[in-house]
Amino acid sequence: MRSDLRAAEDRARALVGAVEHRELGPVRASETVAFARACGERDPRLLDPGAADFEVHPLYLPSLLRGPDGGVDSDYRDDGMFRDEVPGTDGLDVRLMAGGQSVLCHRPVPLGDPVVVRRTLDAVARKGREGSEFLLLTVSKVYRAARAGRLADVTERFIVR
Numbered sequence: 001m002r003s004d005l006r007a008a009e010d011r012a013r014a015l016v017g018a019v020e021h022r023e024l025g026p027v028r029a030s031e032t033v034a035f036a037r038a039c040g041e042r043d044p045r046l047l048d049p050g051a052a053d054f055e056v057h058p059l060y061l062p063s064l065l066r067g068p069d070g071g072v073d074s075d076y077r078d079d080g081m082f083r084d085e086v087p088g089t090d091g092l093d094v095r096l097m098a099g100g101q102s103v104l105c106h107r108p109v110p111l112g113d114p115v116v117v118r119r120t121l122d123a124v125a126r127k128g129r130e131g132s133e134f135l136l137l138t139v140s141k142v143y144r145a146a147r148a149g150r151l152a153d154v155t156e157r158f159i160v161r
Helices: 003-015 029-038
Strands: 019-026 096-105 114-127 134-145 149-160
Touching: 003 114, 003 134, 003 149
Parallel strands: none
Antiparallel strands: 019 114, 096 149, 114 134, 134 149
């Protein structure tokens, strides 16, 4: 196993069970509409915040990794991902890939209600054969709004090569 991959595994294993809370700020209609448009949505309920039946795209929350103002240059890896998006990999010469995601929505996302995400690294597994090993990291996130309560539970898997 390459030294950077071994270092990522050691770092990640040390983080299993650690809880991180991040304030994402209030959900704003303009950003949710931009997200829906980027997804190719045509449903007017997702595109017109003035409509009585307007709703936030259900995948908008899992897309939030930072608050409404996004990150600064130093927050990003060379590959464009956030430095802390995949636990244990910051500063290491590893390749990162999405390995799957499940989303359970509990209630509609309210506009203007500040959202907090609770993130936990749940598992680190070594996969593959000698010489082509990789890591599979499982991260859980719980999104809550200040007034509305629990909004969504998300489980993400990341492949680290």
